[in-house]
Amino acid sequence: MRTISELMSLSGRTALITGAAGHIGAAIAEALAEAGATLALADRRLGALEACAERLHGTSVNLFEVDLSDEASVRALPDQVANCCAGLDILVNCAAFVGTTELAGWAVPFERQQSAAWRAAYEVNVTAAFELVQQSLPYLKRTGKGSVINVSSLYGVVGPDWRLYEGTTMANPAGYAASKGALAQLTNWLATTLAPEVRVNTMSPGGVWRDQPACFVERYERRTPLARMATEEDFKGVALFLASDMSSYVTGQNIVVDGGWCAW
Structure with missing residues (x-):
């Protein structure tokens, strides 16, 4: 029987993380780097990726500037990563349009939200994940230890409590919730389809x-059982669990890291 440290080790494995320049993507990169993974970090902002890479130590880091709304670029990425890193074992789909994204017809009241923004969000939040899994599949299958982690949201599970937003300019677009819910359902479909190799x-x-x-x-905070908002560090343990052999008998699950929000 392996030790915990052996089960959580990612030595010899390559992880591709999209949206790696973002807050959560960068935290996931730190977690997987600490476990020994070779990292392939992808984002549309090369400068921000370089800043993220500077904070990582003790592992190989490779940077890829990519527009996830461009299908050709998305589909080319897994081959680029595998050729550069001698494989691809872990795929983390973390990139997304979020509530603060500046896009016409997006972060506005529902009556003014536009179909073009909705479609753009689906391209990045869902379609790119579909394309990346599809193109990564030969590499993920190779060792029988392939792991895909789709980063959704509690708003892919429940609707927003608009009382929290009263008196603020904060936004919660319909397309964000719908696309994150779709991503979680894509997980279910892929889990049963790609098992047992991935x-x-x-x-x-x-x-x-x-x-x-x-x-x-x-x-x-009043509405959250653990009485605080999350920090990026709160997601590192779950990401490492799902990426490593710690979760070798776990597939098709949605682990909601919300301080108990959805338990009410």
């Missing part, structure tokens, strides 16, 4: 503290 799971973060208005934070 495991597919979802991690759904709750609200993360990012200097939101004080009234929002106070309301959010």
Whole structure:
């Protein structure tokens, strides 16, 4: 029987993380790097990726600038990673349009939300994940230890409590919730389809503290059983669990990391 340290080791494995320049993507990169994985970090902002890579130590880090709304670029990425890193074992789909994304017809009241923004969100939040899994599949199957982690949201599970947003300019677009829910369901489909060679799971973060208005934070914390918003560090353990052999008998699951929000 292997030890815990052996089960959690990612030595010899390569992880591709999209949205790696973002807050959660960078935290996941740190967690997998600490476990010994070779990293392939992808984002549309090369400068931000370089800043992220500077904070990582003790592992090989490779950077890929990619537009996830461009199918040709997305489909080319897994081959680029595998050729550069001698394989691809872990795929983390973390990139997404979020509530703060500046896109016409997106972060506005429902009556003014536009179909073009909705479609753009689906391209990045769902379609790119579908394409990446499809193109990564030969590599993920190779060792029988392939793991896909789709990063959804608690708003892919439940609807928003609009009382939290009163008196703020914060947004929660319909397309965000719908696409994150679709991503979680894609996990279920892929988990049963790609087993037993590849495991597919979802991690759904709750609200993360990012200097939101004080009234929002106070309301959010009152509504959360653990009485606080999340920090990026709260997602590192779950990401490592799902990426490693610690979860070798876990597939098709949605682990909601929300401080108990969805338990009410």
